[in-house]
Amino acid sequence: MKTLKYTLVDVFTNQSFGGNPLAVFHDGSGLDSKTMQQIANELNLSETAFICPPKNQQNQISLRIFTPQVELPIAGHPTIGTAFVMAYLKMLPSQDGLTEWTIEEGQGDIAVSVRKEAEKIVKVEMIQPLPVFGEILTRQALVADLLSLPKSELDTRFPIQTVSSGLPFLFVPLRSLASIREINFRTDVWERHFSNDPARQHIFTFTTETEHDDSTVHCRMFAPAMGISEDPATGAACGPLGAFLVEHNVIESSEEICSIRSEQGIEMGRPSFIDITVTRKKQQFEEVKIGGTAIVVGQGELYVP
Structure with missing residues (x-):
């Protein structure tokens, strides 16, 4: 023994x-x-x-x-x-x-x-490894169905897209805190349409409405493929999240170094705060750091x- x-x-x-x-x-x-x-x-x-x-x-x-x-x-x-x-x-x-x-x-x-x-x-x-941007998913109604939300709750100013820093996540922008709180993740939809594609098995939702004044984004992450119904803090997703926010101008930043704070796990009663630092020069990502x-x-x- x-x-x-x-x-x-x-x-x-x-x-x-x-x-x-x-x-x-x-x-x-x-x-x-x-x-x-x-x-x-x-x-x-x-x-x-x-x-x-x-x-x-x-x-x-x-x-x-x-x-x-x-x-x-x-x-x-x-x-x-x-x-x-x-x-x-x-x-x-x-x-x-x-x-x-x-x-x-x-x-x-x-x-x-x-x-x-x-x-x-x-x-x-x-x-973290430098982010790699992947597939843009255009089936908005399917994603809304996955989250049990009306399609109108998706923030269509930004794409639904896979980004990876060694582990891919499908990033889903939502309009408000109210919408992200109302998510009811449908594993039946996930099993039929998402489970067999490693690039979009892990679903990361976010909104720029936050509960804390010093946060940049409010997030929830669902990963049935990992055996995790919902994750209270997803560090591997936060480097790619920061890159997504900068790449698609979700947040305004004219600086080469952009500081972001993610809040997550609040709906689970496990509030988590992850600091993200994205360095980009001449449209090229040079470093992504979380802490x-x-x-x-x-x-x-x-x-x-």
Whole structure:
């Protein structure tokens, strides 16, 4: 019987029971993929992360990330949450100011930074792969049906489009907070028209009406293909979201560096806040970064035969 230690954190929040929960296993070495998947299914969180030795010794760790149903090549809240745990538990040395690490994920090497002030972790950021814009979906009535909304609630000033920074999401602009609150996601429509296309399996809805004055967009994300009916905070979608907002002039910005804040999870009772920084010069995206903070809410042990 093997005993595996893990830390439970809420990510993209500074309050317990907010944000997106994550279990970070301190030592995933020696575990095979099947066992990791079984553990993720057992815990049944949006994601579970396993710290493993890096393949490249110049990097700090390798990270494997699982939803209850699938392994992901990259994800935001597991990356941010794992870096937070490593700094919090002093698994790797960090200092006041900025500490930079490189984490190996399925998508490739991910640059991560941890900012500390007076020994307190105030922010963790990751640089995501540059966004790739994909299909524009023109079947507005189908998307409205998927969300159980009138077609008039779609914000037709902007496209319904897939964007990916390693994991594709279908971005659906909505007109108002009222409309996004009224979503009733229809899995029957999703199964018939969306489930077999990896480019549009994960549905990310947003509106520029927000509940908090310092937020830019209010969001909800639905991912049945991951075994997640609704996600309280989706870091992997927020880099592409920021790129979408800038590319389609959803937000006005004349600066090369655009700062955006996403609020999510409010309808679930788990408010989450993700900071997005998009750098674009001469119409070319140069860097997309997301960040936030986290809070440790527990520690545990799991026994594996």
